[in-house]
Amino acid sequence: MIVETVEECLDWADLVALGEVAKAQGRYGEVILNRMSDQSECFSRLSRVFVEGADGRPEAVAVESARIHKGRPVVKLAGISNIGDAAALVGKELRIPESELDPLPDGSIYHFDIVGATVTDRERGVIGVVEKVISTSGTDVLVVRSDDGSEQLLPLCEEICRRIDREGRRIEIDAPEGLIGLNAH
The missing domain is CATH 2.40.30.60 (RimM)
Structure with missing residues (x-):
């Protein structure tokens, strides 16, 4: 091999x-x-x-x-x-x-660009840090580790992730009521 x-x-x-x-x-x-x-x-x-x-x-x-x-x-x-x-x-x-990666079109990301990014909700403040991104056949999922050690699973979609700042390592979300804590582990 x-x-x-x-x-x-x-x-x-x-x-x-x-x-x-x-x-x-x-x-x-x-x-x-x-x-x-x-x-x-x-x-x-x-x-x-x-x-x-x-x-x-x-x-x-x-x-x-x-x-x-x-x-x-x-x-x-x-x-x-x-x-x-x-x-x-x-x-x-x-x-x-x-150096061998294809340039990305606007609005696209590589998962490694956001691992380690701080996730902040408009109303709730800091949610946690992206630990990894899970690829699915549909919408990819952010695995976010909170300060208390709990894990939040959040859809990586435009409706929720309103702004992704790759250089600043920040993701601003607008989570609908009930999403945060819904699937916390």
Whole structure:
């Protein structure tokens, strides 16, 4: 599976996640990804992605093919030829250097841009900090950790997220009555 170990990437953290392997697809080694941006099409132009090696260093893997199926990327990686090999990748992130990302159209974001952002509601003040973004087949979901340790799940949609300031690491929301605390864990 491994094409090369990349020396110029000092750390796995130097790369940005495009998707996480959700499950094997079919018998020939394809994997379905949970996307980590709203730019699923970018997989079709990639010649390689990086997976985290056993030593924590990025390892490059060639992309043989990529397509969108039911709104989710399906990727075939070199050296992954059966369902068992593909299943071993479940839970692993596929990453690339940030310099290789496609420029985003207005109104689009990469998930890594908002992880760590402070979420503030117009009426309730600070809700918490974005811990991660969950991709779904519909609306993506913000996982927000509050100061008291509780977890809030908030839809990442224009109707609720009124302003996203990537540089300032802030998200202003206008949550409808009852949403905050509805699914707190």
